Structure formats: structure tokens, C-alpha cells
Amino acid sequence: MKVIFAGTPEFAAVALQSLHEAGYEIPLVLTQPDRPAGRGMQLQPSAVKQYALSQGIEVLQPLSLRMDSKDPQRAEEAKAAHQRLLSTPYDVMVVAAYGLILPRSTLDIKPCLNIHGSLLPRWRGAAPIHRAIEAGDKETGITIMEMEEGLDTGPMLLIEKIAIDDSDTTGSLHDKLAALGGKMIVEALNKYQHQQLEAVVQPEEGVNYASKISKEEAALDFTQSALEIGRKIRAFNPFPGAHGTVNDVVVKLWGAEVVDGSGPAGKVLSADAQHGIVVACGTGALRLTSLQKPGGKRLAAAEFIKGFPLEGLSFV
Numbered sequence: 030m031k032v033i034f035a036g037t038p039e040f041a042a043v044a045l046q047s048l049h050e051a052g053y054e055i056p057l058v059l060t061q062p063d064r065p066a067g068r069g070m071q072l073q074p075s076a077v078k079q080y081a082l083s084q085g086i087e088v089l090q091p092l093s094l095r096m097d098s099k100d101p102q103r104a105e106e107a108k109a110a111h112q113r114l115l116s117t118p119y120d121v122m123v124v125a126a127y128g129l130i131l132p133r134s135t136l137d138i139k140p141c142l143n144i145h146g147s148l149l150p151r152w153r154g155a156a157p158i159h160r161a162i163e164a165g166d167k168e169t170g171i172t173i174m175e176m177e178e179g180l181d182t183g184p185m186l187l188i189e190k191i192a193i194d195d196s197d198t199t200g201s202l203h204d205k206l207a208a209l210g211g212k213m214i215v216e217a218l219n220k221y222q223h224q225q226l227e228a229v230v231q232p233e234e235g236v237n238y239a240s241k242i243s244k245e246e247a248a249l250d251f252t253q254s255a256l257e258i259g260r261k262i263r264a265f266n267p268f269p270g271a272h273g274t275v276n277d278v279v280v281k282l283w284g285a286e287v288v289d290g291s292g293p294a295g296k297v298l299s300a301d302a303q304h305g306i307v308v309a310c311g312t313g314a315l316r317l318t319s320l321q322k323p324g325g326k327r328l329a330a331a332e333f334i335k336g337f338p339l340e341g342l343s344f345v
Contacts, residue, residue, distance in 0.1 A: 030053060030054070030120050030121070030218065030222055031053075031054045031055075031056055031118060031119040031120050032048060032053045032054065032055050032119060032120065032121055032122070032123055032218070033055070033056065033057045033058070033059070033114065033117065033119045033121075033122045033123075033139075034048065034055055034057075034058045034059070034077070034081075034122070034123050034124075034125075035058070035059040035060070035122060035123070035124045035125075035127040035129075035131075036058075036059075036060060036077045036123075036124065036125040036126055036127050037060050037061045037075045037076070037077055037126055037127055037128045038075065038076055038077070038126050039076040039203075039207065040125060040126045040146065040203060040206070040207045040210065041060075041076070041077050041125035041126045041127070041144075042075075042076035042077045042079070042080045043207040043208060043210065043211045044123065044125045044144055044207070044210050044211045044214050045058065045077055045080055045081065045125075046080055046211065047211030047212065047214065047215050048123065048211075048214060048215060048218070049080075049084055049086075051215045051218075053215075053218065055081075055086050056086075056087065056117050056118070056119060057086070057087050057088075057089060057113070057114075057117050057119070058077060058078070058081040058086050058087065058088050058089070059088075059089050059090070059091070059110070059127065059129075060074075060075045060077040060078045060081070060088060060089075060090055060127070061075055061090065061127070061128050061129065062090045062091075062092060063075070063078070063090070078090070089110055089113060091103075091106040091107055091109070091110040091129075092106050092107075093106060093107045093129060093130075094107050094110055094111070094129055094130065094131060094132055094134075094135050095107050095130065095132050096108050096111060096132070096134060097132075111134060111135070114135065114138055115138065119139060120139065120140075121139055121140050121141070121142060121218070121221065122135075122138075122139055122140070122141040122142070123141075123142050123143075123144070123214055123218075124141055124142070124143045124144070124176060125143070125144040125210065125214075126144075126146075131176060132178075133178055136176055136177065136178065140175065141175070141176040142173055142174070142175060142176065142186065142214070142217060142218075142221075143173070143174050143175075143176045143181070143183070144171060144173060144210040144213070144214050145157070145171065145172045145173075145174055145181055146158050146169070146171060146203075146206045146210065147161065147169060147170070147171075147172060147239070148168070148169055148170045148172060148188060148190060149172040149174060149181060149185055149188075149231055150181075150182075150231045150232060150235055150236040150237075151166070151169075151235060151236075151237060152169075152237055152238075152239040153180055153181035153182070153236060153237070153238055153239065154180060154181065154238045154239035154240055154241075155239060155240065155241040155242075156239045156240065156241055156242050157169070157239040158199050158202050158203050158206060159199050159239070159242050159264045159265070160237070160239040160240075160264070161193060161202075161239075162193065162197060162198070162199060162202065162260060162263050162264040163260050163261055163264035164237075164260075165256070165260055166193055167192065167193055168190050168191065168192050168193060169190070169191060169193055169202070169206070170188060170189050170190040170191055170206075170209070171187075171188070171189055171206060171209045171210045171213050172185050172187070172188050173185070173186045173187040173188075173213055173214060173217040174186060175228060180238075182231060183231075184228035184229055184230050184231070185228070185229045185230075185231060186217055186221075186226045186227070186228060186229075187213055187216065187217045187220075187226065189209060189213055191205060191206070191209060196263075197263065198263045198264075198266040198267070199263070199264055199265070199266060199267065199268070200266055200267045242265070242268065242269060243269075244269045246261075246265070246269075247261075247265050247269045247270055247271050247272055248272060248273075248274075249261060249262075249271050249272065249273045249282070249344070251273065251294040251295035251308065251309070251310050251311065251344050251345070252294040252295075252310075252311040253310060253311050254310055254311055254312040254313060255287045255288075255310040255312060255313035255314055255315045256287055256312075256313065258271075258285070258310055258315060259285050259286065259287050259315055262282050262283070262284065262285045266283050266284075270282075270283070270321075271283075273295070273308075273344035273345070274344065274345050275297075275339065275342050275343065275344050275345070276342060278322065278323070278337075279323060280320055280321065280322060280337075280344075281320065281321040281327075282317055282319070282320055283318075283319035283320065283321060283327055284317070284318035284319035285315040285316060285317050285318060286315065286316050286318060287313055287314075287315060287316075288307060288313070288314050288315065288316045289313070289314065290307055290309055290313065290314030291309060291313070291314065292309035292314075293309060293343070294309060294310055294311050295308065295309065295310075295343040295344040295345055296308065296309045296343045297339045297340060297341065297342050297343060297344070298314060299340070300334050300338065300339035300340045301334070301340070302331050305317070305318070305330050305331070306320070306330045306333070306334065306339055308344055316330075317330055318330055320333040320337075322336075322337060
């Protein structure tokens with residue numbers, strides 16, 4: 030069975046590796062163009078591209094797959110990519126966090142299966158892992174679905190759940206789901222070959238849109254409850270990093286736990302080795318466990334206050 034793979038970040042690279050190691054022939058990989066990254070803002074290949082090239086798999090990086098794009102360069106690249114797909118023998122396309130819209134012209138060539146990091150239809154859209162943690166969901170999972178033109182609206186083929194631990198960040202949950210997605214897409218294709226997959230239409234109830242995470246959201250509002258703020262800190266770890274401002278310094282908060290306490294929202298109730306850094310919220314309080322100053326390293330609370338006394342100050 031020949032599989033064309035489309036994906037970009039590490040989440041997708043794990044699935045690509047799983048398919049390759051399972052013995053599927055992968056004649057072509059689609060991934061987004063190299064992007065500037067790091068302090069030097071040098072062009073960096075995606076995680077998918079890095080793995081594909083390491084295995085000698087051909088990589089295609091069009092700016093778009095929409096042949097009707099008003100941008101001449103994008104339209105030309107889309108036309109070239111479309112012809113490449115038409116001329117490549119394959120049985121199915123597997124898509125995971127590709128980041129480009131697949132138009133009808135692409136979806137009509139061969140069946141397209143998507144690895145989605147949510148229990149559909151709970152979270153459709155770009156950031157299902159972040160939003161599940163932020164919302165306080167107790168479970169999430171992977172849905173293997175047939176792709177159609179709607180945003181994550183296609184019929185579901187395979188679903189598996191996992192629990193969201195109280196200590197999970199987006200980073201840790203991402204890694205669990207990436208591994209699960211890699212396992213499930215191999216299982217799904219094995220069943221697909223033997224016509225053992227049943228397509229189930231998504232229910233109309235319970236649909237939520239997991240909008241893309243913006244840096245603006247990472248600024249914490251300490252008038253919210255400690256529970257809500259704690260979820261945001263976990264949801265925005267590792268990106269974009271939740272933060273509060275104290276004495277005009279933006280401090281990133283990487284870890285926290287809900288504790289008893291009350292006071293004006295944002296007030297530092299304690300900042301010492303015995304009690305740790307405890308901050309009052311709109312309801313309840315948070316003990317901050319990992320913090321970072323601009324240009325500094327992430328530090329445990331006891332180390333952080335040695336260089337940044339917080340006693341009596343307030344986060345805003």
C-alpha cells in the first residue's frame with residue numbers, strides 16, 4: 030500500500046515515522062516551506078521534512094494547494110503540486126497537522142485520512158490540545174477521520190481516549206497524543222486495506238472550535254479563579270508561555286498549583302523558602318513553582334526569589 034503523507038510539526042513526524050517503520054511505502058511527503066527560527070532567524074526545515082530526508086523520501090513544499098489562489102506564485106506552486114500528486118501512484122493520503130488547506134481538487138484524487146488530536150467533535154480546529162487543557166477536560170484522545178472540505182467535519186473511522194492528568198501541560202499531552210496517533214494510523218491503514226473501518230458521522234451536538242493560540246492570550250488575568258489561571262499556565266506551556274507583570278517586569282509562569290488563600294487579586298501573599306510563592310487570585314490562590322525572567326532561565330520558585338524578591342508585590 031502506497032501512502033502520501035502531509036504534515037509539518039513534531040506531532041506529524043511521529044506519525045510519519047510510525048508509518049515508515051511499519052513498512053508502508055511512502056513515495057512523497059508534503060510539508061510546509063522552511064521557516065525562520067531561532068535567535069539567528071535562519072530558515073529551518075520542519076520536523077517532517079527532517080525525518081523524510083533522513084530516510085531518503087522525496088519532499089514537496091508548496092506554499093499552497095489552492096490552484097485558484099490570487100497570488101500567482103502560490104497558484105503556480107499549487108498547480109505543480111497537483112500535477113505531482115496526479116503523477117504519483119498512491120492509495121491513500123495521510124494528513125497530520127499539515128497547516129495548509131486541502132482543496133476539493135486534492136481530496137478528490139484519493140481518499141485522505143486525518144490524524145486529529147481530539148475526541149471529535151469536542152475540539153475542531155488548530156489548537157485542540159491547548160483548548161482541552163484550558164477548558165479543564167478530563168479526557169482527550171485521537172480521532173482518525175476521513176477528510177472533507179469542512180474543518181474537521183468528516184466521518185470518524187477510529188477513536189481512542191486517554192485521560193488528561195492534573196499535571197499535564199500541552200507539551201506532555203502533545204507527546205502522549207503524538208505517540209497514540211502514530212500507533213492508531215498504522216492500525217487504521219491495516220483495517221482500511223481489509224475494509225474493516227466503519228465511517229461514523231460526527232454528532233451535531235458538542236462541537237467546539239479550538240482557535241489558534243495567540244500570544245495575547247498568554248497575559249494572565251489574576252481576577253480569574255486560581256483553577257482557571259492554573260489551567261492556562263499548563264495550556265500555554267511550552268507555547269506561548271503564560272505570563273504576569275510585576276514591577277513592570279514580564280515574568281513567565283511555567284508551573285503552578287492551586288492552594289488555599291485569599292487577598293487582592295494578584296497580590297503576592299508569600300515569597301519565601303517555607304511557603305513558596307503564593308499569589309492571590311479572584312478566587313483561591315496559586316503557588317507558583319517555576320518562573321522565568323526576561324533573558325533568564327526557568328527557575329524553581331526558591332531559586333527565582335533569590336534574584337527577584339516578590340514579597341509584598343502584585344502581579345497585574
